[in-house]
Structures are given as structure tokens and as C-alpha cells.
Amino acid sequence: MKKTGITLLSRVLLFLVGVLFIAVIFLPLWQIQLDAPQYPEGLTLKIFANKLGGDVEIINGLNHYIGMQTLHAENFFEFSILSYILGAFALLSFLLAIFCKSRKLLLTFFIVFVAFVILTAIDFYRWEYEYGHNLDPDAAIKVPEMAYQPPLLGYKQLLNFGAFSIPDIGGWLLLGVIVLLLIAIIKEFKFNKNIKNIAPILLLSVVFMSCNNKTPQPIKLNVESCDFCKMTISDGKFGAELMTNKGKVYKFDDIHCMVEYSKTNKIMGAAFFVSIYDKDNALVPAETAYYIQGGDIKSPMMGNCIAFSSETAAKEYLEKFNAKNVSWNNLIENE
Numbered sequence: 001m002k003k004t005g006i007t008l009l010s011r012v013l014l015f016l017v018g019v020l021f022i023a024v025i026f027l028p029l030w031q032i033q034l035d036a037p038q039y040p041e042g043l044t045l046k047i048f049a050n051k052l053g054g055d056v057e058i059i060n061g062l063n064h065y066i067g068m069q070t071l072h073a074e075n076f077f078e079f080s081i082l083s084y085i086l087g088a089f090a091l092l093s094f095l096l097a098i099f100c101k102s103r104k105l106l107l108t109f110f111i112v113f114v115a116f117v118i119l120t121a122i123d124f125y126r127w128e129y130e131y132g133h134n135l136d137p138d139a140a141i142k143v144p145e146m147a148y149q150p151p152l153l154g155y156k157q158l159l160n161f162g163a164f165s166i167p168d169i170g171g172w173l174l175l176g177v178i179v180l181l182l183i184a185i186i187k188e189f190k191f192n193k194n195i196k197n198i199a200p201i202l203l204l205s206v207v208f209m210s211c212n213n214k215t216p217q218p219i220k221l222n223v224e225s226c227d228f229c230k231m232t233i234s235d236g237k238f239g240a241e242l243m244t245n246k247g248k249v250y251k252f253d254d255i256h257c258m259v260e261y262s263k264t265n266k267i268m269g270a271a272f273f274v275s276i277y278d279k280d281n282a283l284v285p286a287e288t289a290y291y292i293q294g295g296d297i298k299s300p301m302m303g304n305c306i307a308f309s310s311e312t313a314a315k316e317y318l319e320k321f322n323a324k325n326v327s328w329n330n331l332i333e334n335e
Helices: 008-026 056-066 078-099 103-133 169-189 195-211 255-264 311-320 328-334
Strands: 030-036 039-047 052-054 154-158 161-167 240-243 249-252 271-275 283-285 290-293 305-308 324-326
Touching (some): 039 056, 103 169, 249 255, 255 271, 255 328, 305 311
Antiparallel strands (some): 030 039, 030 161, 039 052, 240 249, 240 271, 271 283
């Protein structure tokens, strides 16, 4: 007898997807955090399906001085329709969970939702671009050729403010919708005989990508300054870089400067990168490097420590500089 409809597992997943869509209507979808010395606790703009939340009035007051538009929910037509769109997706999810007799309908639903997410991201970028570039020419503070477009995702420095843009609870729930629908599609179309192993791997991959997107930024020699000693970074053999959990990047002319900066500012959970001595201005994760220190090594701020990507290279320079081997843990604990 020919099988009709989709599996019970897929119907349960579709029902859960509908519940998530309903929850998203009432929860913040996105947030933009602003950090600056004068606001030690930071400012946050929260974006819901139908309104703005967080420190909107304070942010509007700051924007006035640099000529940016003030933020008001009534100025965005998206807020008048987004809740209805999410409600429609929720209703479709429940209807598919009950009546769906074709896996192609399930796939079509997934494609339509992904297309909606992409279009929403494009619209959000368009809004950010206009918001950051269309400035009042009569603003009190004007910086030539300066734009204030917040990042679509991740971190960006805007004058003395660090802007960090990430999904909020609702945004993560929409990511959960994608994962659940993918699991259902993989189950229905049986793309792999080992289907039971794919769902956990997929979920772990999504979590890994969202939590470990830390890639070092190239140091601009003779242009950028050390964030600790304020000296211009001129030698790519000794440089270092620190990236916070929020994606903010600090650059240094000496490994010693980076270690001291992290201790002074009590930065926890950061990603550390160091320049490779025999590959000018090439950064690698600090915990994977091999270090030698002392002897005839002379680094810019007298940390006198250099890093290598291989133990063989470190041994070669060990005798040349009459230095000693040290580990990354030694540097962090003893510097």
C-alpha cells in the first residue's frame, strides 16, 4: 500500500515550529548593543516584530548630535506587517502538521521561509545603511566622510562607541525553526541512510558556527596603534591581537602588551592571536603557537617573546637567540 502524508515526527516538528513562530511575535528579534566609556553598562536597542525597545530615547538623544535620524516605530512600515507574517507562518505550520499529504509541500514551506529570512536581512541592511549614511548636514558634530552604519551581524567601531549586533531571543528561535524544518526535510526525503546521525550533527554545527566565528583581523603596520602602550605598530614579527566575546578587536605591538591589557581590563573568555616571527604579520591562535623568550630577543616593549607556528622553527631560533622555551600558560600567568 502506497504511503500518504508525512511522518509523525515531521508533524510533531511542524507543530513545534508553529509554537516558535507564535512566541517570536512577542519576543525581541534582534539587538544592537552600544558600548562606550561614558556608558559603562552599555546601551541596548531591541527590535521586536512590531516595536522598538531598550534605551531608545537615550540613543535618539545621542544620534541628534551627529545628525542621525531618530528612531520611532511608526516610521517603519515593517512593524505594521511583520507580526501578521509571523502569525501566517504559525498558522501554515499548524495546518501542515494536521493536513499535509506531500513532502513537497513541506519543502516548499521551508524554501518560502528561508526566502523570507533573506529578504528580511536585506531590508534590515538597507535600513541600517540609510540610517547610518543619511546625516543632517547641520549636525553639531560632523566628521568628514564618516558614516555610522551599524553592523548587520557582529562588531563595528563607530567613533568612541562599539556597536555589537546579534540575534535576540526571537532571532535564535527563528534559527531553531530552520533547524527543525531541516530535520523534518532530511527525514522525509531520506538524503542519507544514516538519517538518525544527521540531526545532532546539524544542530551542533549551527551552534558551533554561531559561537566560534572568531577570525583575526590583519594588523595595519605603521597605521594602527597598540591599544595598551599607544605606540604605532611597525613590526609584524611581534604583533598580537585580542578579540572579545562580542567581537571587539584590540591590537598590540608586543605579546607582553596584549597580556597586560587583558589583565588590566579583566577581559575573560577572549580569543588571543600572536604574530609568527618567521612569517611577517601572520596571526595564529595564541594557544597553538610555540614560544621562546629572553636571551638576545628584543621586542618593541621589552616583553622579549616571539612565537612560531611549529616546534621545529622554535627550536631553530632557540639557539640563535640563546633564549628559553615558554608556554602560553606561562605567559598568561607570569607576565
